[in-house]
Amino acid sequence: MTKQKDSGDSIKPPDDSLNNYFDDLLGGEDLLEQAFNAMDERPMPVAAGAGSARVVALPTKKNLDEKPKKPVLRAEPTSKLAPQAMATFAEPEAIQSLEQKRKLEKLLQSARTELLVDVPVATQVSTETKTQFVSDPDEIQEWDVEGLIDEVLTVGANSEVPIVAEQTQHEDIPQAGHFQIQGLEWLENGRPQWAQSRFDVLLFKVSGLTLAVPLISLGQIQPLTDELTPLFGQADWFMGFQPTAAGKIRTVNTAKFVMPERYDPHFLETAKYVMSINGVPWGLAVDSVNQPITLMPEDVKWRGDRSKRPWLAGTVKDHMCALLDIPRIGQILIEADKNFTP
Amino acid sequence: MATDAAKNKSSDDPVLQWVTFRLDGETYGINVMQVQEVLRYSEIAPVPGAPSYVLGIINLRGNVVTVIDTRHRFNLSSGEITDNTRIVIIETDRHVIGILVDSVAEVVYLRQSEMEIAPNVGNEESAKFIQGVCHKNNELLILIDLNKLLTSEEWSELEDV
Numbered sequence: 001m002t003k004q005k006d007s008g009d010s011i012k013p014p015d016d017s018l019n020n021y022f023d024d025l026l027g028g029e030d031l032l033e034q035a036f037n038a039m040d041e042r043p044m045p046v047a048a049g050a051g052s053a054r055v056v057a058l059p060t061k062k063n064l065d066e067k068p069k070k071p072v073l074r075a076e077p078t079s080k081l082a083p084q085a086m087a088t089f090a091e092p093e094a095i096q097s098l099e100q101k102r103k104l105e106k107l108l109q110s111a112r113t114e115l116l117v118d119v120p121v122a123t124q125v126s127t128e129t130k131t132q133f134v135s136d137p138d139e140i141q142e143w144d145v146e147g148l149i150d151e152v153l154t155v156g157a158n159s160e161v162p163i164v165a166e167q168t169q170h171e172d173i174p175q176a177g178h179f180q181i182q183g184l185e186w187l188e189n190g191r192p193q194w195a196q197s198r199f200d201v202l203l204f205k206v207s208g209l210t211l212a213v214p215l216i217s218l219g220q221i222q223p224l225t226d227e228l229t230p231l232f233g234q235a236d237w238f239m240g241f242q243p244t245a246a247g248k249i250r251t252v253n254t255a256k257f258v259m260p261e262r263y264d265p266h267f268l269e270t271a272k273y274v275m276s277i278n279g280v281p282w283g284l285a286v287d288s289v290n291q292p293i294t295l296m297p298e299d300v301k302w303r304g305d306r307s308k309r310p311w312l313a314g315t316v317k318d319h320m321c322a323l324l325d326i327p328r329i330g331q332i333l334i335e336a337d338k339n340f341t342p
Numbered sequence: 343m344a345t346d347a348a349k350n351k352s353s354d355d356p357v358l359q360w361v362t363f364r365l366d367g368e369t370y371g372i373n374v375m376q377v378q379e380v381l382r383y384s385e386i387a388p389v390p391g392a393p394s395y396v397l398g399i400i401n402l403r404g405n406v407v408t409v410i411d412t413r414h415r416f417n418l419s420s421g422e423i424t425d426n427t428r429i430v431i432i433e434t435d436r437h438v439i440g441i442l443v444d445s446v447a448e449v450v451y452l453r454q455s456e457m458e459i460a461p462n463v464g465n466e467e468s469a470k471f472i473q474g475v476c477h478k479n480n481e482l483l484i485l486i487d488l489n490k491l492l493t494s495e496e497w498s499e500l501e502d503v
Contacts, residue, residue, distance in 0.1 A: 235464030
């Protein structure tokens with residue numbers, strides 16, 4: 001902090017300042033006032049453009065639509081192709097005699113037929129391209145399909161449909177003994193699955209801190225009542241069961257869960273609502289619920305290293321709030337429950 | 343035909359009776375089959391060297407019965423003895439003990455399907471005492487598994503008491 005004041009020209013970008021602010025607030029390493037003072041003292045240049053400047057340039061849907069322009073059957077064999085594959089898909093001009101050309105055409109034809117109907121080939125492709133192809137084609141983040149995979153997809157254009165379908169089937173099969181709630185995945189562009197395009201969030205307050213959660217991950221909002229029943233022998237962040245018309249919500253003491261170092265027991269008196277998480281019987285206790293807002297992915301400073309606070313998706317500078325990764329929180333909660341059965 | 347269906351339903355989803363008692367503002371339930379009787383509070387004689395969860399012993403018609411401090415066992419704050427305080431005599435695995443509770447409420451009938459598994463978050467050993475929870479009469483019942491109230495080593499300790 002002192003170092004930043006001393007060097008006048010080493011002004012941190014606003015995004016970093018906000019991140020530091022939340023690090024200070026949630027991590028408990030520095031005083032909150034220091035973070036606020038530092039932000040007040042520093043000028044905030046080009047605030048509007050700062051967020052977009054950090055966005056990694058990635059292929060868009062438009063790029064994907066232009067994909068047919070990309071040469072798919074290369075004239076020159078690349079080093080990434082296996083020798084056998086290169087022979088199969090070699091350019092006809094490279095063949096000298098008519099006899100060889102006929103044989104090659106025959107080979108090509110048989111290869112095409114096999115690729116279109118042979119299931120094992122499709123299975124192999126789906127396995128190798130899993131990170132590139134998800135159930136929604138619009139969510140493709142990179143188009144770096146090269147070599148044999150690229151050529152197989154091009155030769156058997158119809159094979160794209162069974163590949164996606166088969167892959168979806170694999171993703172739907174839950175792994176034995178490990179239950180995962182929906183929306184947990186973060187894609188290669190450093191954003192969660194639910195924030196690939198414009199998304200709505202709900203702002204709420206917990207012990208004075210403004211937090212945001214994606215609406216898509218929320219269940220219902222219920223008032224906390226006297227019927228909230230604690231259970232003995234549980235973690236200190238478990239407030240108890242809140243009976244509602246829709247069932248019993250296992251209520252989390254959000255203040256203690258999110259910022260245990262700065263926990264104020266007064267929260268037990270100020271908490272008025274519980275927001276249930278979609279897909280799990282858990283909910284977050286909050287002080288007050290504000291209005292929902294719409295965010296673009298660029299509005300959020302997404303967290304790169306999420307090992308320290310995996311439930312924190314990022315920070316929203318415009319609203320001075322932390323964006324919670326609700327699916328991750330849900331996953332943490334069900335994994336913490338030794339009695340959980342899917 | 344209707345009777346057969348009812349019997350099948352009954353066997354699939356048995357009805358159990360639970361004695362409910364209050365402790366630190368919450369309502370707990372124990373299986374009525376394990377409850378021998380409910381006594382008004384009487385003087386409990388402390389036993390030197392007994393485990394911390396043992397309040398002492400009482401004389402029950404000539405038999406010595408050890409009384410457990412249920413609040414201590416459940417990691418709850420200690421409470422005062424009132425006119426409603428009761429000692430519930432329970433029988434588990436051939437052992438007879440008494441548990442001190444704030445008050446005894448009623449006997450409720452619960453279907454097996456009404457019971458819900460309670461979460462177990464944290465590292466407290468006492469969480470294993472909870473068999474489940476159930477919403478009944480606009481309140482949440484916490485159902486206790488008395489067989490897990492004490493470990494086999496602790497039962498041995500009680501025998502020494």
